[in-house]
Amino acid sequence: MAEDIQAKHEISISRTYINRFIKANIPFNFKKAKKVPTHANSLRNQYMRQKFSIKLLDLLFNGKRILAVDETWFGETNYQRKTW
Numbered sequence: 001m002a003e004d005i006q007a008k009h010e011i012s013i014s015r016t017y018i019n020r021f022i023k024a025n026i027p028f029n030f031k032k033a034k035k036v037p038t039h040a041n042s043l044r045n046q047y048m049r050q051k052f053s054i055k056l057l058d059l060l061f062n063g064k065r066i067l068a069v070d071e072t073w074f075g076e077t078n079y080q081r082k083t084w
Contacts, residue, residue, distance in 0.1 A: 005013055
């Protein structure tokens with residue numbers, strides 16, 4: 001980028017100056033990227049989800065009642081300061 005500016009406008013400018021200018025004038029923030037499990041969409045997991053959904057639909061069509069329990073909140077209700 002610095003070379004393009006120098007060639008086009010015939011001025012001397014450093015990459016450090018460009019970086020500082022962009023950082024000061026453009027409001028971009030960098031955040032740490034979250035890691036995603038690589039096995040989440042593996043062929044085996046896709047097959048297992050498909051197999052589960054077929055079994056679930058079969059149970060529903062046969063009149064079975066399905067109860068879905070969300071267990072993600074269990075850890076949020078633990079307010080203990082000390083445990084054994």
